Amino acid sequence: MTKLLAALEAGGTKFLCALGTDDGELRVQTRIPTTSPAETTEKAIRFFQEQQASFGEVAALGIAAFGPLDLNPQSPFYGHITSTPKPGWANADLLGSMARAMNVPVTIDTDVNAAALAEWRWGSAQGLDPVVYLTIGTGIGGGALVNGRPVHGLVHPEMGHILIPHDKGIDPFPGSCPFHGDCLEGLASGPAMERRWQKRAELLPQDHPAWRLETHYLALGLTTIILSLSPERIILGGGVMQQGHLFPLIRAEVRSLLNAYVQAEEILGGMDDYIVPPALGEKAGIMGALAMACSLV
């Protein structure tokens, strides 16, 4: 028998709320603009309460959230958003405010760990280990599953902030990350592209040199991730990756950077099935929240 579950994708610009079932079917959804923590969570709670009145009680809630998050269940700040620059949200108790109102088991993880989980369970990474999911958009975030479980550790992966080679002779842009300057996110996120080229990334034509540079930075980051974690598949989502022409360019440059050192057919063969877009598309995050709720029942 399928169980009714609640899923929340808490993003910096919108909260997606959905009911779904443990076979991966989403039933009813809504979208709430992200304003203050109190107002946004209150609207999310009201949505879930109204839907439960129509469809019946949910068995659990999964939350896939922007971060950084405190994911240590022993911490007094478990489930809080921590050092975000987003106004009003630093130290917001997202898990607690939802859990107190919902009165069902609730779990939380990063949006990218959740998306990796959804792709592993229902998408393009079934049966693979490890799996990495990267989003390239307003920020760059990376999640990882090992043996089907999201990696937490000290906090959780923050792959967007890894340090990559940056030739300032070719690209004098100093980087846009307030913490690290020219880390991967500081060089290759959507806002970094916009500041460097003074134009929104999606308005830059495919033959603009911006895309060669973007390919270069993403390939450097992916090469380091491959060498660190040896993933069996890497999924690239997010607004910047809507530029589908980047995929073959990135694959070719990663292959060139690895230079046949990693002897695996997935890489030497061209990587068409190795560096891929999410099979679940824009639903990877909310489906990840649903997959997390599944793990509670």
Next chain:
Amino acid sequence: MTKLLAALEAGGTKFLCALGTDDGELRVQTRIPTTSPAETTEKAIRFFQEQQASFGEVAALGIAAFGPLDLNPQSPFYGHITSTPKPGWANADLLGSMARAMNVPVTIDTDVNAAALAEWRWGSAQGLDPVVYLTIGTGIGGGALVNGRPVHGLVHPEMGHILIPHDKGIDPFPGSCPFHGDCLEGLASGPAMERRWQKRAELLPQDHPAWRLETHYLALGLTTIILSLSPERIILGGGVMQQGHLFPLIRAEVRSLLNAYVQAEEILGGMDDYIVPPALGEKAGIMGALAMACSLV
């Protein structure tokens, strides 16, 4: 009751062979110079056979080997050393040659995955998850445990070859890696130091600028590993790390590079217990082979 087990640390310059027990006690050991695959494995097999004649049959053999290795049990080349530049050893069937002679269950992993396992089981990383073990010596290698299990994935981590920022204005040395030039290993291994400074690393005095640069490269690498995998502890072994004065320098620079982005007491508090030498010292590799044998019985 303790079980008798065989452990082999197959290194590029020597093979260490030992008998031990599943409570982590090493009993009898020998050291064989690494020559050709046939000669070296034959001597290792003879040692184990002689010791078994005296002490009784072993229940299993664990092999901790230099690499890269094929660790895919479905591969026809499972347990082979693959793309090593070491003469005679490329494509050597290390697992097969030992398994055919020993006639007990045999398992193989990288020396650094094995060392991570030993430190997790008996050393300085007990109960932690993930754990990273890096060796900085003739090469740079990194192993990782997640949930107490060595990470394999596509092949296995090759953290020595991650790409890091390299300011050629400050350090014009092009790097010594035959595959990637100025990757972490190409800039910071023992041979890279020797080629850059025209002097063996252990002969450079503590106030030589070599050590500040070495600290910088290792800190860049560790920062990226922390952001990729979020380990709960990082253990640094190998010949270069015999320079104990590097530890506080590395910790300070990693902290500065992370710039308070990773909100964890282990990092913000100074990292004395976060970036550490191996509690098992030079025995981490052979103890790792023993731990692997334990997992078979």
